[in-house]
Amino acid sequence: MKPYEPHVIEEKWQTVWERNKTFKVDEAGAKKKYYLLEMFPYPSGKIHMGHVRNYSIGDVIARYKRMRGYNVLHPMGWDAFGMPAENAAIERNVHPATWTYENIAYMRTQLKRLGFSYDWDREIATCDVDYYRWEQWMFLKMFERGLVYRKNSPVNYCTKCRTVLANEQVEGGACWRCGEEVVQKELTQWFFAITKYADELYEYCDKLPGWPEKVLHMQKNWIGKSHGVEVDFRLEDGTDMTIFTTRPDTLYGVTFMVLAPEHPLSFKLAQGTSQEKEVSSFIEKVKAQDRSFRGEISTEKEGVFTGRYAVNPLNGAKIPVYIGNFVLMEYGTGAIMAVPAHDQRDFEFAKEYDLPVIVTISPEGRTLDPREMTEAYVDDGVMVNSEHFNGRNNREAIPVIIDYLEEKGFGRRMVNYRLKDWGISRQRYWGAPIPVVYCDRCGVVPVPYEDLPVRLPLDLGVTVIGRSPLAEYPEFYRTTCPSCKGDARRETDTMDTFVESSWYFLKYACADYKEGPLDRQRVDYWMPVDQYIGGVEHAVLHLLYSRFFNRVLNGLGLVEVKEPFENLLTQGMVIKDGAKMSKSKGNVVDPDYLIEKYGADTARLFCLFASPPEKDLDWSDQGVEGSARFLQRVWRLVAEHVEKLSNVEPVYEPQGNDGDLRELTHRIHKTIKKVTDDVERFHLNTAIASIMELVNAIYRYIEKERQDREARELLRGAIETALVLLFPFVPHISSELQEMIGSGSDAVSNWPVYNELYVQEDRVTIAVQINGKLRDTCSVERDLEEASLKETVFSLEKVKKHIEGREIRKTIVVPNKLVNIVCS
C-alpha cells in the first residue's frame, strides 16, 4: 500500500492549483456570484491558530460554493499599517516597511501551505501607496462634504502606545491593544462624523437578518439611541436653559436642575452672586479630576448651588440650579432636570444636599411617602401631583405630554445618541498620512487631488519615541501652501489603521484598478459580501466603522450597496488550558509545528471538527491525533482497495433488493443530504461527523468481502462520495485519492446530489412508550398504516405485560417515529 505522506501530496496539489490558477475569478460568465471574505490579518510575523481556524472555516464555504456552481470571490490581503511595525523598528533597528513586507512574505507562504483557495492575484497590502493614495482621496472628498473635521477636545491617550485612541478602542478604561490604562489629554484631532450616520447605522441593524443577534445588540448598545424631549427651562433673566429627558412624565416632580461643570452657563450663572467663588473652585476641582474616576458609578455625587433659579414651564415652579459632577457635557445638552423621586442619581444628590422630593408616579396599590423613601421609584405607575395628567398611566402619558410641550412651545421631540465621532488622528509614523497642509495665512488647506498621494517617506530612521517621527522629519513636513504658495507645514499625524480596513473589501473587487479609487462596475458586481467571517472582538470596532465608511462611499457614488456585509459569522476563540492562546500565558500552539508534524489537512480538520464555528475551540493534542487518525483511515480505505476499484464505474443507485447494497445506498444519500444541510448552516463539525459515519459504514461493508461487480461498483460510488464530500474540508488528501482511483477532480461544480428516494430507510424503528416511558422498540416497514402499526405494537410481549389489567385511555401515533400508549 502506498503510504500517506501529507507533505508530498499537499505540495503537489498546491502547485497544481497555483499553476492552473484554479481559484482566479473574473466578472464574466453566467454563474451567480458569491463573495466570501474572512477578516484580513495584521502581518505580525506568523499566523496563529485563530487565523488557521478563521480561514479554514472560510475555505470550506468558498470551496463548497464553488462546487455548487457559484462564481466565488475569495481574496486575501494584509492590514499592513500599524504600531507593531514601529515597535519592531525601535527594538530591532529594522525599517517598519522591511519588517512588514518580510512578515507578509512569510505569512503568505504559511497560508499557501494550508491550501486555502484564494485568488492571490487580488492580494492587497494597505501600506502600499497604491492603496492608501485612494484613502487620502476619500478623506478629501469627506472633507469637502463636512464629514471630516478638526477640533480640540479631550481625547483618550495611551501612554504606552503614545497615541490617541478612538472611543471604540478603549475597553474598560484600558487600551484595546496593550491593556495600558488610558488617560485623557487635550489635543486637536481629526474626526470622522460617524454621528451623522448614527440613526441609519442604528436602524439598519434591524435590516441585517444575516448577522448574529449578539453583534447587532452590541452595535445598538454602542450607538445608544434614546427617544426623548428637549425642554426649555427659563432662567430668571429670561435666558433659556435647555435640558434633555426621556422621562417627561416626571416633569412635575422636578425639584432642582443640574449643569455639567463644563457647561458654558455654569460659571456665567454664578457670576455676581455670593456663590461665585464656591462655584469656580468646584469647577476647577472637577476639571482636575481624572475622567475615568468621574465616570465611576461609585464616585460620590457632589455639586454646588449657583445661586440662580429656573422656572418649570409646566407649572411655573421656581427651581434651584446646581452644578454637579455626575452630569456629562457630552451627552444631551449637558444639563438635566432632576427628579429625585424617580431617578436614583437625582435621589442621591437630593439626600446629600437636602433638596425636596416630589412624587409624581404612584405604584399600583400603595402610596409613596417622600420622607420614608430610601431609593427612587423608577418603575411605572399612575401619575399624581401632575395637574390635568393625574390618573393616567405614566407610559401612556409620555407622548401626550410631549405633544403638549410642543404645542405650547416649551420643548420638542429629540433623539439622542451615545455614539461619538470617530477620532482618526494618530501620532505615529507607520500609517497613511492625512492629506492636509497648515498655512499661517490660509489656515487648514487640503492637499489638491492632483498632488496625491502624500507619500509616507521611507528613508527615515524610526527611533523617536513620544512624537510622530514625521514631526521630526523636515523633508516631509516642510512644504508650500497649495493655496498661496508660501511656506507651510504638513499634517504629521497619520490615520487610524481602522480606516484602511473600512474599505479593503471594496478594493478586492477591483484590486488591479489604477484609474480611480474603485471600479464601480466590478464593485457592484461583487458587493455586498455574501459571507463575512471573523472574530467577535470587532463587533463595535471594524464592523461599525466599515458600515459607516461604506455608507460614506455610497454617498460619494463609489458603491451601490448601503450595507457591505450581508451575512456575518463570528467565530469563537481558540482556547488552551482554559485561556486564550497568548505568548504571555505560554499556551501557544504554532501552526508551523502542526503542519510539520501532521500536515495541513489534519490541522484544518481538527479546527473544523472540534467545535462549531461560533463557539470557542478547546485545543486538544489528542483531538489532533484523532483527526490525523481519521485521515489515515480514509487513506487506507482507498489505498488498500485500489485494484478493486479501478476497473469499475461508480454506481450510486443500484438496482435490485440486495440488503447490503440497499443499506450502503441509503447511507450515501443520507450523508450527502446531511453534509449539504450542515454546511449551509455552518454546522461544519456535524458535517464531518456524518462523513466519518459514512466511512465507518464503508468499512463495515468491505468486511463483508463481496466480490461481485455490483457490490464493487457501489463501493466505488460510496468512496467517491466520501472523497468529494471531504474535499472542502481536506482538499489535498481528497484530490490525491480521487486521482488514485482515476476519478477526475476539478474542484468546481461537482457537489454530489442525493436522491430523496434513497434518503429514507425501507424499515424504521418505532419507539414504543407506555405512559411516556420507553418500554420497547420495534422495526416496521416505513409508512405502515396506523392500524397495522398499532396491531404490531400491541402484540409485543413487553407491551402486553405492561398493559395487562389496565385501561387504555388513548394511543398516540407519530408516523415512522413513535407510539405512546396512555393507560391507567
Add this chain to the structure above:
RNA sequence: GCCGGAGUGGUGGAACUGGCAGACGCGCCGGACUCAAAAUCCGGUGGUGCUUGGCACUGUGCGGGUUCAAGCCCCGCCUCCGGCACCA
C-alpha cells in the same frame, strides 16, 4: 444596575419544527494480531440497584408548570461568559 448568550457523560460536543438524550471524536475497559511493543482492527462504555446475557429506577444547573410526551415551550431562581454602564 440594564441588555444579551450559555449551563447536557470522565472529556470536546450531537439531538433541524416538542417525539428512542448522549451522534461523531477523545479518553477509559476488554479482546484480536504480535516473541513483545507500536500501529491497526473488533467489542464495550451516563449513573444506581437487582434475582446481572436481562430488568427496574434515575438522569440535560435548581424549583415549579403546560403536554400523551420537555434538553427544547412557560413562570421563578442559581452559576458562568460577553456587552453597556452616573447616557438623564
